[in-house]
Amino acid sequence: MSTSLLKVEDLRVSFSLKSQGDMPWTKSRVLQAVGGVSFELKQGETLGIVGESGCGKSTLARALIRMVKATGRVVWMGDEELLGLSKSQMMKYRSEIQMVFQDPLASLNPRKTVGQIIAEPLRTHNPKLSKDEVVAQVKAMMQKVSLLPNQINRYPHEFSGGQCQRIGIARALIVKPKLIICDEPVSALDVSIQAQVINLLMELQQEMGLSLVFIAHDLSVVKHISNRVMVLYLGKVMEVADRDDLYDNPRHPYTQALISAVPIPDPKIERAKDVILLEGDLPSPLAPPSGCVFRTRCAKAQAICGEIAPELKAPEEKEGTVLALEKESTHRVACHFE
Amino acid sequence: MVFKQENIKNLALVVAEQDVKGRSLWADARKRFFQNKAAVAGMVVLIIVGLFALFGAQVSQFTNDEIDFMVIGQVAELGGPSFASGHFFGTDDLGRDLFARVVQGTQISLMVGVVGAAIAVIAGTLYGATAGYIGGRIDNAMMRTVDILMAVPYMFVIILLLVIFGRSISMLFVGIGLLSWLEMSRIVRGQTLSIKNKEYIEAAQATGVSSFKIILQHIVPNLTGIVAVYATLLVPLMILTESFISFLGLGVQEPDTSWGALIFEGAGTMQYGTLWQLAFPLFFFVITLFAFFFVGDGLRDALDPKDR
Numbered sequence: 278m279s280t281s282l283l284k285v286e287d288l289r290v291s292f293s294l295k296s297q298g299d300m301p302w303t304k305s306r307v308l309q310a311v312g313g314v315s316f317e318l319k320q321g322e323t324l325g326i327v328g329e330s331g332c333g334k335s336t337l338a339r340a341l342i343r344m345v346k347a348t349g350r351v352v353w354m355g356d357e358e359l360l361g362l363s364k365s366q367m368m369k370y371r372s373e374i375q376m377v378f379q380d381p382l383a384s385l386n387p388r389k390t391v392g393q394i395i396a397e398p399l400r401t402h403n404p405k406l407s408k409d410e411v412v413a414q415v416k417a418m419m420q421k422v423s424l425l426p427n428q429i430n431r432y433p434h435e436f437s438g439g440q441c442q443r444i445g446i447a448r449a450l451i452v453k454p455k456l457i458i459c460d461e462p463v464s465a466l467d468v469s470i471q472a473q474v475i476n477l478l479m480e481l482q483q484e485m486g487l488s489l490v491f492i493a494h495d496l497s498v499v500k501h502i503s504n505r506v507m508v509l510y511l512g513k514v515m516e517v518a519d520r521d522d523l524y525d526n527p528r529h530p531y532t533q534a535l536i537s538a539v540p541i542p543d544p545k546i547e548r549a550k551d552v553i554l555l556e557g558d559l560p561s562p563l564a565p566p567s568g569c570v571f572r573t574r575c576a577k578a579q580a581i582c583g584e585i586a587p588e589l590k591a592p593e594e595k596e597g598t599v600l601a602l603e604k605e606s607t608h609r610v611a612c613h614f615e
Numbered sequence: 616m617v618f619k620q621e622n623i624k625n626l627a628l629v630v631a632e633q634d635v636k637g638r639s640l641w642a643d644a645r646k647r648f649f650q651n652k653a654a655v656a657g658m659v660v661l662i663i664v665g666l667f668a669l670f671g672a673q674v675s676q677f678t679n680d681e682i683d684f685m686v687i688g689q690v691a692e693l694g695g696p697s698f699a700s701g702h703f704f705g706t707d708d709l710g711r712d713l714f715a716r717v718v719q720g721t722q723i724s725l726m727v728g729v730v731g732a733a734i735a736v737i738a739g740t741l742y743g744a745t746a747g748y749i750g751g752r753i754d755n756a757m758m759r760t761v762d763i764l765m766a767v768p769y770m771f772v773i774i775l776l777l778v779i780f781g782r783s784i785s786m787l788f789v790g791i792g793l794l795s796w797l798e799m800s801r802i803v804r805g806q807t808l809s810i811k812n813k814e815y816i817e818a819a820q821a822t823g824v825s826s827f828k829i830i831l832q833h834i835v836p837n838l839t840g841i842v843a844v845y846a847t848l849l850v851p852l853m854i855l856t857e858s859f860i861s862f863l864g865l866g867v868q869e870p871d872t873s874w875g876a877l878i879f880e881g882a883g884t885m886q887y888g889t890l891w892q893l894a895f896p897l898f899f900f901v902i903t904l905f906a907f908f909f910v911g912d913g914l915r916d917a918l919d920p921k922d923r
């Protein structure tokens with residue numbers, strides 16, 4: 278039952294930056310946005326990806342669907358390696374992997390009606406469908422995401438943020454994908470509406486057997502929906518574990534700080550708990566710290582942290598077995614003192 | 616209960632059944648445009664001037680090259696505007712009916728403006744959108760070409776063209792068409808660059824829509840606002856350019872005429888007491904330019920994307 282849907286190995290993305298005034302012979306600076314990320318996602322499960330703004334979450338998502346150049350391996354359903362496919366070979370997978378975007382309104386073309394927007398992937402992948410058939414499918418999908426089907430001729434600006442995100446979800450689901458990559462789908466929404474959208478996603482996941490990659494910038498958002506959670510910092514994985522394991526027993530100093538910052542509903546506990554404050558700013562991704570990228574803000578940092586980059590591994594794993602993914606539920610941490 | 620439960624239920628069902636009509640951005644813009652009094656007045660003026668150009672010839676009792684020998688030599692005394700003589704706007708210095716000539720001049724001037732703007736819209740939009748969407752080296756090469764073409768003193772080139780190939784309307788169109796799309800392509804490219812990074816473009820790319828379809832279905836519809844505004848502001852510029860060339864005596868060829876040529880002639884005979892020869896063409900020229908600017912302004916306010 279739990280077969281592997283997506284297996285990512287050592288995914289790396291770097292951008293070479295040239296500023297305006299540079300001469301053609303000036304060396305361009307290299308920004309490593311994603312620095313060797315590996316994970317595995319099983320059918321019907323959800324991977325939560327958490328990290329501060331600018332740590333490379335969107336870039337990682339865009340690399341998976343070939344929107345930016347990346348190296349490494351992205352294996353789809355155990356046999357097809359996506360990064361090596363040609364543009365036309367990739368077409369087939371574009372309907373199987375769909376995306377939901379951060380800004381609900383900006384991800385919808387203001388000049389198109391909701392019906393046209395939701396129908397676009399369907400028209401692209403099933404060009405032979407008749408007009409009536411498309412309308413029928415769009416209306417059915419609108420019903421599914423709790424939008425009134427009679428609103429099909431309205432324009433995006435006539436909807437609220439939460440409704441716009443439902444439109445975005447309907448657009449992703451209309452081609453019956455196997456995986457949906459949600460790039461901060463609720464960050465732009467009110468807290469009360471966040472819960473609705475997340476619940477909707479979970480219901481649809483149950484119903485359609487979807488897998489999700491759910492990106493967020495704070496841990497509390499992904500807690501509810503994820504089976505496994507991955508914490509990113511400056512393009513590197515700091516810690517990855519099953520959901521409960523990570524929340525009950527965070528082992529990386531960065532994860533500990535993030536979890537301590539999550540508010541607890543009980544005021545007594547909330548007041549009594551220690552919040553680990555992260556000092557300083559996120560270092561520039563153009564000049565990441567040597568050794569452990571987190572060391573400039575880590576309370577436990579020692580001399581060795583500046584010299585050797587810690588590998589992502591479980592304590593019981595030996596050095597050098599970085600990609601030993603055979604035990605999926607392993608709790609892995611990238612820290613020397615763990 | 617005043618309302619029967621049953622009726623309300625039925626009503627709710629009917630409401631849910633029918634597809635609600637959407638309010639497009641265009642509909643919003645139209646509403647804002649019609650609330651702008653100056654813009655509406657400008658549009659009314661443009662419609663009147665357009666009707667004048669189209670149907671003026673039917674009203675006129677003379678053609679534009681017919682010389683009225685009754686007034687020749689005594690234009691200042693007999694050639695003034697009057698209904699009795701049939702010269703509603705008077706005659707020009709050669710005794711030709713000024714009304715007929717203004718009608719014909721309006722046709723030429725409006726045509727120059729509209730054709731120039733149309734070339735700009737088609738060529739400039741396609742060129743700019745392609746450069747902006749493709750980006751990178753191709754964009755660089757395309758836009759540097761535009762820069763180079765813009766650095767050419769176009770007035771000089773048009774005058775040369777007219778001198779070398781002889782004065783003709785088609786040569787005038789060629790000259791004006793050559794320069795009108797340059798600025799438009801720059802504006803469109805800039806706008807395309809900002810549209811290209813919108814998430815809805817990314818969404819289309821992610822699902823596999825082809826670049827050609829993205830340009831036509833996502834980029835161009837979002838460009839129409841700025842293109843429409845710029846085109847309405849471009850028409851008067853084209854008219855001004857043509858007038859300037861005609862003013863230099865290089866524009867359309869006699870007996871055809873244009874606003875610029877008429878104003879030139881009227882200005883030349885001003886001191887002989889035939890002020891109407893200047894006043895009528897100048898009046899049409901000025902109100903049309905103002906009308907275009909007001910309409911352009913109104914469109915810009917109505918279509919402002921920040922507003923929504």
Ligand SMILES: Nc1ncnc2c1ncn2[C@@H]1O[C@H](COP(=O)(O)OP(=O)(O)OP(=O)(O)O)[C@@H](O)[C@H]1O
Binds near residue numbers: 294329330335336562
């Ligand atoms: N096309 C690009 N060219 C150059 N640098 C880029 C590009 N896209 C992203 N970056 C850089 O890569 C880094 C990661 O960006 P990314 O958008 O993936 O962050 P993120 O985690 O999604 O942040 P956010 O929470 O703000 O969405 C940033 O430093 C960003 O400046």
Ligand code: SF4
Binds near residue numbers: 578612
């Ligand atoms: S390796 Fe060092 S700097 Fe990095 S997280 Fe662990 S203790 Fe902190």
Ligand SMILES: [Mg+2]
Binds near residue numbers: 334335
């Ligand atoms: Mg992002």
